[in-house]
Amino acid sequence: MIQRIAIVGCGLIGSSWATWFSSKGLPTRMYDIDPEVCRRGAQWACDNLRTMVELEFFPPSELAAALSNVQPVATLDAVLMDCDYVQESVLEDYQTKAEVYRSLERHLSPNAIIASSSSGLLMTKMQQALKHPERSLIAHPFNPPHLVPLVELVPGEFSSPETVAVVKAFFQQHGKRPVVLNKEVPGHIANRLAAAVWREALALLDDDVASLEDIDAALCTGPGMRWALMGQHLIYELGGGQQGYQGFFDGIGRSFSSYWQDMQTWTEIPESVRVKAIAGTESLLKERTRDEWARWRDEKLVRLLQILED
Numbered sequence: 310m311i312q313r314i315a316i317v318g319c320g321l322i323g324s325s326w327a328t329w330f331s332s333k334g335l336p337t338r339m340y341d342i343d344p345e346v347c348r349r350g351a352q353w354a355c356d357n358l359r360t361m362v363e364l365e366f367f368p369p370s371e372l373a374a375a376l377s378n379v380q381p382v383a384t385l386d387a388v389l390m391d392c393d394y395v396q397e398s399v400l401e402d403y404q405t406k407a408e409v410y411r412s413l414e415r416h417l418s419p420n421a422i423i424a425s426s427s428s429g430l431l432m433t434k435m436q437q438a439l440k441h442p443e444r445s446l447i448a449h450p451f452n453p454p455h456l457v458p459l460v461e462l463v464p465g466e467f468s469s470p471e472t473v474a475v476v477k478a479f480f481q482q483h484g485k486r487p488v489v490l491n492k493e494v495p496g497h498i499a500n501r502l503a504a505a506v507w508r509e510a511l512a513l514l515d516d517d518v519a520s521l522e523d524i525d526a527a528l529c530t531g532p533g534m535r536w537a538l539m540g541q542h543l544i545y546e547l548g549g550g551q552q553g554y555q556g557f558f559d560g561i562g563r564s565f566s567s568y569w570q571d572m573q574t575w576t577e578i579p580e581s582v583r584v585k586a587i588a589g590t591e592s593l594l595k596e597r598t599r600d601e602w603a604r605w606r607d608e609k610l611v612r613l614l615q616i617l618e619d
């Protein structure tokens with residue numbers, strides 16, 4: 310049974326995870342190699358919990374208990390003591406993950422589960438650093454994990470089916486939407502889909518088809534509206550009218566070939582495109598600061614979740 314949580318790496322994702330675990334009544338210790346980041350991450354987690362109460366997304370009567378679940382600690386030894394489940398959220402590179410995994414196992418009970426937040430690395434490669442790889446897997450959240458329901462569970466070659474089953478049941482029990490991959494691929498599912506959209510959003514900007522604001526607006530006031538409700542397959546099932554998905558493939562779906570033929574196939578983003586895209590967000594940051602945009606996003610996400618829960 311998963312009851313005591315250790316967060317290792319308290320940046321953007323680790324601190325949001327800490328918010329989520331502590332809001333579920335689970336004692337959550339936090340550790341970062343940088344003590345200042347650990348302190349700030351715990352502060353973010355507590356701020357997030359208070360915001361959830363303000364947004365009527367978390368009961369005020371449970372706030373004090375949730376805040377007391379957030380426990381920053383100074384050493385790896387302390388974060389791992391008696392813990393059942395580690396949510397590793399350190400930098401996205403194989404070398405850092407391997408170093409962390411080797412140190413984790415020096416302090417951790419052999420039964421404790423190690424879950425990585427990795428956005429797109431391969432678990433089989435990461436778990437080679439472990440003596441007990443069977444208790445490890447990827448549990449990839451979507452930012453911010455304390456609000457977005459998705460968690461992608463990706464077993465590596467050495468992950469045991471029991472580990473996957475226990476972690477899946479745990480997330481289901483606490484209201485997340487776990488999806489389990491049958492095989493590992495770089496970027497899992499959601500980030501591969503996001504990568505395809507992002508490349509095209511950059512290509513449209515590079516080609517001066519529209520402004521950065523209009524490209525983003527086309528996405529979020531069009532397909533994005535439906536994506537919160539249903540995925541691409543069901544959307545196009547409905548898009549085919551009475552003939553359903555078959556009708557879509559045989560009808561409008563045929564014209565997609567001409568779009569694909571015209572679309573970018575970059576596997577690296579050109580430097581000029583990177584510079585143009587970053588400059589293009591300047592006007593958005595005049596409208597609101599980055600922190601104000603994040604707060605705006607979280608408020609709207611909470612309302613959306615409330616609608617979807619209905």
Ligand SMILES: NC(=O)c1ccc[n+]([C@@H]2O[C@H](COP(=O)([O-])OP(=O)(O)OC[C@H]3O[C@@H](n4cnc5c(N)ncnc54)[C@H](O)[C@@H]3O)[C@@H](O)[C@H]2O)c1
Pocket residue numbers: 317318319320321322323340341342343346397398399400401402405408409426427428429449450451452
């Ligand atoms: N940023 C996102 O949108 C997002 C979304 C989902 C998953 N992720 C994944 O979550 C993980 C963390 O990403 P992030 O955006 O929070 O990065 P981040 O840079 O904000 O945080 C990473 C933290 O790891 C710490 N760290 C580095 N080495 C460490 C060590 N040896 N021991 C303890 N702490 C150590 C760093 O000090 C830093 O605070 C990555 O694997 C990333 O792919 C990121």
